[in-house]
Amino acid sequence: MWTACAAAQEPLTPLMPGARDQCPVCGMLVSKYPNWVAAVRYRDGHAHFFDGAKDMFKYLQALPKYAPGHRATDIRDIQVTEFYGLARIDARKAFYVIGSDVLGPMGHEFVPLESRADAEEFMHDHRGKRILSFDQVVPAIVAEVDGGRVK
Template sequence: MAGKEAAHRRREVVLTFASLVSAAAAGLWAYHFQAERAAQKAEEGAHCETDLEARTPPRPYDPARDGPNPLAPRSIPDEARCPICGMYPARYPRWAAQRIDSGGRVDFYDAPRDLVIHDQWLRQEKGVAEDRRVAAAIWVRDYCSETPSWVAADAAWFVWSPKIIGPMGRPEPAACATEQAARTLAEAKGGEVLRFADLYTRFRW
């Protein structure tokens, strides 16, 4: 009789211990899930927040500083920051890009990918002025030249290859002024040649 009672108690202890372990595991899973979801929401919030404009405001047009044509490419100030990643485009002259809105304001980017992403955000965001949502001119730097000049984005040719690494340490589309230069680079890097419109299907906001 005593043996049966002892066995019964041992069984109760085992079941209680198993229940505690199960509850602890469930609690840990729930904590992990909530923490992961909170991190995801924070990341989404950082990506989609409407204060992109406040964090990195566009630079207004100044004829005395920027010249008589408000749609011409402008010099990148050393302190200018990319509105998407926060990097300093002036430090990456072969990759830099800029978007001028119909109000004459300009945003500078460290690479064409961020320009495309920001342009999509501006088009969709209802909290910014209407003329901010319209791109009047978009310029990219000629990556294929040793002395990169500005090229209108619609006229440029882009090369996408996992071997072409941009300022963010990841593959980026490299702009070239001519189709021949782009095809030469694509052949050398095992990449594909794209037009500017193609970047909008490749990189989504």
């Protein structure tokens, strides 16, 4: 599903939202929540920013709805903000904890961690329910997290 997004082999250049950048999914001003920023950059250089990984996944799973005229094959990179270090990391390589006691700007969230060990530590410390890789995040799981019904 996401292999079409696996684009450039260049080093990740962190993207920073401007003061007026709004999440295309929920409409929130993204720069207000720097610890949760996620981004999708296209090959032509433009980017869309999100107030968390959950809205980023919603966007990617319904690209025609949120970004008419854009194609997954045109995506250069996908970034999330890592929970502990607050650094921008490659979303496709991150581990996501769901069902924890940590809430993002839009409530229940996919909490991005850089390593499996960090995800396991976070899950233990914050009562998380599951650890997922990027490719394991399917629409049904996004709906589960969005509704706060993670088992």
